């Protein structure tokens with residue numbers, strides 16, 4: 404459903420105005436894009452394409468993409484209106500992306516990390532063999548390098564075109580993250596609108612720190628399916644970030660405009676990097692009666708959390 408809306412939007416390029424999905428306000432496209440696709444009227448956070456997400460999150464020029472050559476295979480010969488193999492080719496032509504996940508290494512506010520961003524434009528950000536494999540590879544890379552991992556989820560769920568192979572990615576990504584957990588390598592999940600189905604039920608929910616953007620729909624089955632099944636009216640704000648924060652399913656909600664700063668700060672804390680340096684690249688030196696002595700060689704802050712975490 405959400406991706407049908409997205410499809411419609413994609414089909415009317417060049418429009419100067421965009422209607423807010425939440426409050427209905429007409430938004431001037433240029434202004435809307437400058438606000439990184441957040442409604443200036445009600446603060447609704449629209450789905451952000453993966454490349455834009457990377458651009459507003461990591462330090463300029465620091466992103467080094469990995470495994471961009473991975474391609475999905477049509478193992479089942481799946482055919483709905485368009486054969487899956489053909490759909491993959493068409494979607495690649497339309498989006499310029501080879502699948503629904505972009506992974507690499509980068510720096511956020513000076514802190515090195517491994518980053519994976521889902522791309523909703525590619526078949527509704529569905530998780531299939533490529534998405535799962537990229538996350539697993541990213542985790543293995545992080546395990547070797549001890550880089551903290553940040554995963555941005557944005558997905559309609561598992562990719563049904565791949566059948567059981569897509570479902571298997573849930574266990575695979577959780578297994579990969581568990582190895583990082585055992586090794587004390589920090590992981591952060593950022594759930595964005597929408598994070599649903601097998602993605603919510605796997606890697607997006609099992610990281611050390613669970614962050615969500617405001618108003619994001621986060622759940623397994625959609626609210627309409629649940630309401631029809633249990634034949635009850637759902638509480639207000641059901642499955643939205645604010646509701647989930649109240650119920651303790653996520654740790655915090657961070658608006659898009661503050662996300663980069665917050666991530667930088669959290670990564671700094673998690674890795675033992677200087678949070679002040681990460682927060683403000685040019686920290687003002689402390690003034691006082693005595694000069695602060697330089698840290699001794701063996702007091703490397705980077706080594707501390709490893710011991711603490713394990």
Ligand SMILES: [Zn+2]
Nearest residue numbers: 423426442445
């Ligand atoms: Zn709005």
